Amino acid sequence: MQLTIDHIRVEVKEGVSLMEAAKLIGIAIPSMCYLAGHTSHPSCMVCMVKDLDRDRFIPSCAFPAEEGMNILTHSPEIREFRKEALELLLSDHVGDCEAPCQRSCPAFMDIPRMNRLIAAGQPEKALQVVRKEIALPLILGYICPAPCENACHRSSIDGPVSICLLKRITAQNDSRRNPDLLPSITRSGKKVAIVGSGPAGLSAAFYLLRLGHECIVFDQHPLPGGLLRYKIPDDKLPKEVLDEEIDGIRQMGAVFKMNNHIDKESFRSELLHHFNAVILATGSEEKQIIEDFGLETGEFGIKVSRTNFETPTPGIFACGNMIRKRQMAVRSVAQGKAAALSADHFLKTGKPLGIKHPFNSSFGRLQQEEFEEYLKESVREKRVEPGGGFMGGFTMEEAIREASRCLHCDCRKPSTCKLRHYAGEYGAKQKRFSSPDRKKITKSIQHDFVIYEPEKCIRCGLCVEITQKQGEVIGLTYIGRGFDVRIGVPFSQSIKDALEKTAEVCVEACPTGALAGKKERKFNAL
DSSP states (O other): OEEEETTEEEEOOTTOBHHHHHHHTTOOOOOSSOOTTSOOOOOSOTTEEEETTTTEEEETTTSBOOTTOEEEOOOHHHHHHHHHHHHHHHHTOOOOSSOHHHHHSTTOOOHHHHHHHHHTTOHHHHHHHHHHHOSOHHHHHHHOOOHHHHHOGGGGTTOOOOHHHHHHHHHHTOOTTOGGGSOOOOOOOOEEEEEOOSHHHHHHHHHHHHTTOEEEEEOSSSSSOTHHHHTSOTTTSOHHHHHHHHHHHHHTTOEEEOSOOOOHHHIIIIIHHHOSEEEEOOSOOOHHHHHHTTOOBOSSSBOOOTTTOBOSSTTEEEOGGGTSSSOOHHHHHHHHHHHHHHHHHHHHHSSOOOOOOOOOOOOOSOOGGGHHHHHTTSOOOOOOOOTTHHHHOOOHHHHHHHHTTOOOOSOSOTTTOHHHHHHHHHTOOTTSSOOSSOOOOOOBOOSSSEEEOGGGOOOOOHHHHHHHHTTOSSOOEEESOGGGOEEEOGGGOOHHHHTSSOHHHHHHHOSSSSEEESSOOOOOOO
């Protein structure tokens, strides 16, 4: 039979679904509950398309192609329909895509993963996680105000995890001989000038060097460090700590030109003439600097794009206090990295790199009834205080005990969850249809390899069918009726009893993080 999909004629055999027909001509239709080879029962409604001749929406995963149909798969109207379907799913979804500590970190560091690696006695691997987002962990381990700890779910129970000190210990034993500090890279032959050697400038240099670019750091002061050196007293940040971090960046290849004030003449004759890109990170947005460099003033400082940190002049970027006064050092470090990545993209393509943050589901604070559920994956020990005091920091034994208090709030399927992916793609709003009273979170962790979190389930039924087809003795089933229906284990058995043979297949098929593997997901460092 023949039909038209998005104004393209396609010929298919009888019984082929509209989704499969569209796929034959390279048109992808989103779906949460569809899995090839299994029964199509449209529960998510994300795969809806429009039958133009009959002026109706139909589920493409379950509706068979018919002779002469005229189908539209993408339009503003269809997009809005799918967005609303996603928002209805989100209204009943209780889970954090990223842990609240990670969301509140200005550098978006994967704090839960760092904690788990420290708890496993692997500080070197934990440092790789830290350095993916934070170039100066040793420094920030002393001076960061730790907004992540204020957001920590553990604070609702018995005090937040001591994230700042844990971050510090990953770098305390980091001799600059660490081969992971500067991985094997191909040199780009490009030169970048960085004006300012404070937290933003040092961070920008760190990541640009890792990306293969030559970095020259200019600063008007005798020694590098900027505000870190000249505004923070020794009893808050020991100078040897600052020097150790800077020496590491110097060993990576950074060249520091100190006592070097960049004025109007040197900016134009040297920086613009001899460098492929410039990053301004002076820690100051003084009017004279802006005028000398021919830049524009924004709301808070030098005018830059908030998505790529490029000024209106192509190839010139700005970050840190240059664009907004009195920022936390961790935010300046984060912006230094963002400016570096944007400059790297500019050097390779001629265009800066915009920052895109993925969709994040969040449910707010833990309720008292949920404490026990989260403690299932943690220890009951109260917050560990370092025996040597804050300035002395943790011993490794203390760090392991403290890191073990992490509740594993983050989702185990952050990159493969279809609900998160499509919510971001369609701009869905989590709170649009949510009720004031959310469901209480529960966790089934009895299985050796799988964790089941029912409040993340969209009740697509794929796992039910998989366990039936593959002959599980117990398996999974629908429990309850109507709006209260849920997926569970019959006869009050455990998830371990239900998934004796099909655990891996069910985890792979689950479109959300409801069924997930316990094993640590792979980490890709910068």
